[in-house]
Structure formats: structure tokens, C-alpha cells
Amino acid sequence: HHHCWGASVGAVKPCDVRSLRDFRCWCPGSRRRRRSLSTGPKSPIQARVKNSSDKCIRDNFGKVWPSHVANLTAFLINARAVFDGDLDLFLVLAVIGDRSFASERVSPSMTFDDFMSEDRVSADPISLNAHSISQFSSIPRETVRRKVQDLMDRGWVERSADGSLCATRKAAVDLLPLTEAGVAYLANMATLLGGTQKG
Numbered sequence: 001h002h003h004c005w006g007a008s009v010g011a012v013k014p015c016d017v018r019s020l021r022d023f024r025c026w027c028p029g030s031r032r033r034r035r036s037l038s039t040g041p042k043s044p045i046q047a048r049v050k051n052s053s054d055k056c057i058r059d060n061f062g063k064v065w066p067s068h069v070a071n072l073t074a075f076l077i078n079a080r081a082v083f084d085g086d087l088d089l090f091l092v093l094a095v096i097g098d099r100s101f102a103s104e105r106v107s108p109s110m111t112f113d114d115f116m117s118e119d120r121v122s123a124d125p126i127s128l129n130a131h132s133i134s135q136f137s138s139i140p141r142e143t144v145r146r147k148v149q150d151l152m153d154r155g156w157v158e159r160s161a162d163g164s165l166c167a168t169r170k171a172a173v174d175l176l177p178l179t180e181a182g183v184a185y186l187a188n189m190a191t192l193l194g195g196t197q198k199g
Contacts, residue, residue, distance in 0.1 A: 056193070067192050071185045078181045088139055092147040093167065095133050096157055099126040100167040112183070116172065127164045 057064055076087070083090040105126075114120060130148055134141040148165060151157040156171035172179070 064192060068189060071188050075181050075185045078178055082175065082178050086147075088143065089147050089150060091137055092133055092139065092144055093151055093156060093171065095137055096128060096148075096151070096165050097167045097171070099128040099165075102126050116176070118169070127162070129163055129165060133165075 079090045080087055083093075130141060130144045133139070133148075134144045137144070139147075148157060151171075152159065154170075154174075156168055156174065157165055158168050159165055
């Protein structure tokens with residue numbers, strides 16, 4: 001059993017920002033995988049929430065979109081600095097972190113302090129290797145292999161006996177400032193979206 005940790009984006013306690021769940025493509029470290037892009041049947045409640053959220057965004061586009069771009073840009077600038085200018089390295093770790101801290105395997109009651117606790121024992125990560133990272137991210141496989149080796153050299157990723165990759169506790173600790181930046185990004189967007197819905 002491996003004690004794997006989420007990497008570049010930390011755990012945020014749900015704070016009544018249901019509309020954000022339909023817009024994960026906004027968020028760095030998005031959990032929206034290619035297989036989820038296929039359109040499938042949705043419940044009436046899901047469809048209504050999505051339509052309501054979509055309309056809210058479109059009706060307040062001039063207020064929401066500039067803030068989104070500004071916050072996302074600030075986050076990416078922080079990420080580029082932390083990863084020595086190598087956004088591909090950041091992206092590879094984000095994909096690994098996504099599988100190491102997969103939403104379906106994390107308790108929704110987890111707090112940020114729980115996430116950073118030395119006592120936290122993570123669930124087994126979803127199996128992931130360089131080939132699947134390449135397929136998902138469209139980064140060439142050889143490039144992914146080099147980035148994975150770099151991440152392992154930094155102690156941010158480890159490889160299990162079966163070859164699967166997962167993020168380490170060291171990644172969570174070393175990248176705490178970037179995780180905090182991600183929390184600030186989400187908080188800013190949650191505040192903005194809450195204001196548009198009330199309005």
C-alpha cells in the first residue's frame with residue numbers, strides 16, 4: 001500500500017459552490033478526463049443545475065470571465081515559477097496528482113488541514129503510467145518519461161512495484177504555496193459566482 005498524496009491542487013472543503021462543479025475546466029488540476037467528455041444521459045436535476053449555472057455564467061460573462069482569466073493567469077504564473085519555467089512538468093504532475101487524489105476516492109468531509117496532515121493515509125491511487133499520461137495530456141511519451149524521471153528525482157513522484165505512478169507527501173509539502181494559490185483562485189471564483197447568483 002502506498003501513501004500517495006495530491007500534488008499541485010489541494011483539497012478544498014465544499015462551501016456551497018455547487019455551480020463550480022460543472023465548470024472544472026476552469027480549474028487547474030481539473031478532474032475532467034477525456035472519457036468524461038462523452039455525452040451520456042443526465043438526470044433532470046443534473047441538467048437543470050447545469051443549465052442554470054451555464055445561464056448564470058453567460059448572463060454575467062463580462063463580470064465572471066475577466067476575473068477567471070486574471071485568477072487563472074496568476075495561478076499559472078505561480079506554477080511556472082515553482083516548476084522552473086517548465087509547464088509541461090507541472091502538467092505531468094497535475095495528471096499524476098489527479099489520479100493520486102481522485103475525487104471518487106477522497107472523503108468529501110476532508111478539510112485542508114486533513115489533507116496536509118502527516119497522519120493522513122490516502123486511498124490507493126488510480127493506476128497510471130507514462131503511456132496513459134501521454135494519451136491523456138497529448139504530451140509525447142518520451143517527453144512524459146523525462147518529466148516523470150525529473151519528478152522522481154525531486155521526490156515528488158514515486159513508482160510502485162507494478163509501475164504505477166503516484167504523488168508523494170514531499171510533493172504536498174514542497175508545493176504548499178502553489179496549493180494555497182489554487183485555494184485562493186477557487187475562493188475568488190466562488191465569491192464571484194455566489195454574488196452573480198444572488199444578483
